[in-house]
Amino acid sequence: MRKFICAKDEWRDPLNTTPNQPTHSSSDDFTKACADIVGTQHVLTDPNDLNRYGVDWTGQYSGTPIAVARPDTTEQVSDLVKLCGVHRIAMVPVSGRTGLCGGGVPISGQPSLMISLERMNRIRAFDTAARTVTVEAGVVLETLHAAALEHELIFPLMFGAKGSCMIGGNLSTNAGGSNVVRYGNTRDLCLGIEAVMPDGTIVTGLQGLRKDNTGYDIKNLLIGAEGTLGIITAAVFKVSPKPAVRATAFVSVQTLSATIDVLNRLQDRTGGAVEAFEYMPKVMVDTICQQIPNVRPPLDTPAETGLLIEVASSRADDAEMLEDGTVALQNRVLEILGELMEEEIVIDAMIAQSEQQRADLWKMRESVLEAITENGPFYLMDISLPLAHVAQFVAAMDAFCTPLGVLPLMVAHLGDGNLHYGLAAAEGHVFVDLPMDQVKAQAFDLLRTLGGSFSAEHGIGQSKLDLMTSLKDPGQLAVMRMIKCAIDPQNLMNPGKMVPTI
Ligand SMILES: Cc1cc2nc3c(=O)[nH]c(=O)nc-3n(C[C@H](O)[C@H](O)[C@H](O)COP(=O)(O)OP(=O)(O)OC[C@H]3O[C@@H](n4cnc5c(N)ncnc54)[C@H](O)[C@@H]3O)c2cc1C
Structure with missing residues (x-):
């Protein structure tokens, strides 16, 4: 990684500076000054509040802030930021606190003000x-x-x-x-x-x-x-x-590599109307059905390669009710799936016949994280691959994991090549004993070979700083560091996240 800013012998990583450690009384002065900006009731200092805000959604990252300030206007945010600059206190902006990478909590031991945007909700x-x-x-x-x-x-x-x-x-x-x-x-x-x-x-x-x-x-x-x-x-x-009509289907496909044919056929024949194309293999559907009450498998014969597909259209003629009581768009989707069945690409399919059935399918999909969490400890990769290489990655990883007692629990926003590849303990194995470093090394090696990304949509936060160092293109990383140092020379804006220190 390229270093910059100072000559080599005087060089110190500007992203490795520590904000001020306030004394007890200066900390009081600081929170009082925050209260002058946002009002006393909007500066939280109660230990219960600080503990609540200081832990991320996964429970894996935590750090206690000096206080949580809840501004109501952009000007108040600006005043808080200037105040932190004067006192050299780190700032951690937060919104809904559902982030999965430890980005929205202070670095443990680092004096920080959390700035919650929750009151700016207009x-x-x-x-x-x-x-x-x-x-x-x-x-x-x-x-x-x-x-x-x-x-x-x-x-x-x-x-x-x-x-x-x-x-x-x-x-x-x-x-x-x-x-x-x-x-x-x-x-x-x-x-x-x-x-x-x-x-x-x-x-x-x-x-x-x-x-x-x-x-x-x-x-x-x-x-x-x-x-x-x-x-x-x-x-x-x-x-x-707003779509006038939706066709929501659960489809069983012969192989993972054949799912691309399903996606492209649906896109070609509906004018690109596919809104969601989610991969839900049998092992994942089984886990959800076991862990989440009132969820049942959508097909009688379980789908090894299951897809939750939604096609939507705002055209009135697509929403038209036909003489036999069926709806035009849903008919077209069934027709396309029927053709794919004849070509032995699709094995089985159901299409939601009511809003309730559609809601049930989405409940199943949206319960994935909860179901994996309930299932026991796991490591979750949020990765992306070119569509053409997804099947190769999954086959290679599954083959690598199974003999080691590692159970791959996976779902994917497959239409855009984004895999949430979870690793849990297979029956008869204990998570802490699994050779997880070996499995991760294999996964990231494969990703590199197949042209994928180690972070698709959840971000970097604290959890992927090591991967940024080892896998991010060094040139891009150097430019990121230049930008960070130029815009935030005191390194106070959410320090220790996303951009690794050297
Ligand atoms: C059940 C579940 C399902 C999820 N599914 C998905 C999914 O399918 N796709 C997906 O992308 N993510 C998903 N996530 C992750 C998460 O919901 C998203 O990352 C979401 O965008 C985070 O929003 P938040 O308001 O909770 O942000 P927070 O958790 O509050 O913050 C996230 C990051 O943004 C920074 N930040 C927050 N607000 C601001 C601001 N106003 N200005 C500057 N920085 C700020 C924080 O410092 C932190 O680094 C899921 C999470 C859960 C719990």
């Missing part, structure tokens, strides 16, 4: 003509879904944590989920942001322009930056037409 403007919505960072994703539906529109970012995660976190992790195959990830949906930079400068870009070539793209620098370059306070997003 929908500032809905422009139905331009099909845009301007929201604050603390808006819960599901609240935005509901707001869009009120205008017969949708905000298509969709995943299991939608009831808790917030827009600021979605942008900062560039979240993906199950609709990326059609609508892209959070970055693709965003037209502009408002943010506070590490020196307190407010950047505003909420015009909702679809074209704006006026220099460096600050918006895209902050999206996916996991709070290391600034605090996002608001954003303007595209919204899309």
Whole structure:
């Protein structure tokens, strides 16, 4: 990795500086100054609150902050950031706290102020003509879904944590989920942001322009930056037409490599209307059915290679009820699946006949993380591969894992090549005794060979810093460090996350 900034003999990693260690009284002064900005009731210092905020969703990462400040306006965020700069206190921005990589908690032992955006939860403007919505960072994703539906529109970012995660976190992790195959990830949906930079400068870009070539793209620098370059306070997003009809199917396919044929056939014949294309192998469906109450397998004969597919259309003729009582789009999907059955690509399929059946299928999919967690200890990889190499990776990994007593528990946003490849203990084996380092080394070697990424949608946080060091292209990493040092020279903005020290 390239070093920079100072001559070699005087060189010290600027990302390895420690923020000020406040004395007891200076800590009191600091929290009082925070209270002057946001109001006493919005500076949490009770140990129960600090412990609650200081642990991440996985329970694997924790660090106690000096306080949690909950600003209500962008100006208050800016004032807090300036205050932290003066006192050299680290800042950890947080939104819904569902992140899975330890990015939203302080580094243990590092004096930090957590800045929670939860009170900045207003929908500032809905422009139905331009099909845009301007929201604050603390808006819960599901609240935005509901707001869009009120205008017969949708905000298509969709995943299991939608009831808790917030827009600021979605942008900062560039979240993906199950609709990326059609609508892209959070970055693709965003037209502009408002943010506070590490020196307190407010950047505003909420015009909702679809074209704006006026220099460096600050918006895209902050999206996916996991709070290391600034605090996002608001954003303007595209919204899309609400589907008039959906065809939601569970399909059993002969082989994993044949799933690409299913995806492409459906895309070709529906004008690219596939919204979700999720891989759910039998072992995963079985685990969900065992661990989550009231979930039953969708097909009578279990599907080794199962797919949860959703095709959607906003066209009235696709939603048309035909003489036999069936719906046009669902008929077309059944027809395509029928052809694929004749070609011996698809084995079996069911299509949801009601909203309840559709909800049941999605409940099954969205219970995956809960089911894996209930099943016992596990290690989860969030990786991506070119579609053509997914089957090769899975076959090689499954073959490597099985003799070692490692049970691969996997689901995938398969339409965009994103695998959540979990590793648990097979029956008769104990997780702590598994040769996990060997398994991980094999997985990351394969990823490198097949041109994949070690982090698809959850981000880096603290959990993948070692992989950033070993697997990220050294040139890109050097530029990331230059950007971080230039924008945050005091290294106070979520330090110790995403960009590894040397
Ligand atoms: C059950 C479950 C299912 C999930 N499924 C998916 C999935 O399918 N796809 C997916 O992509 N993720 C998924 N996740 C992960 C998680 O929900 C996403 O990463 C989400 O975008 C995080 O949003 P949050 O508001 O909870 O962010 P937080 O956890 O609060 O923060 C995440 C990161 O962003 C930073 N941050 C937060 N707010 C701001 C801000 N305003 N400005 C700057 N930085 C900020 C934090 O410092 C932290 O580094 C899932 C999580 C769970 C628990």
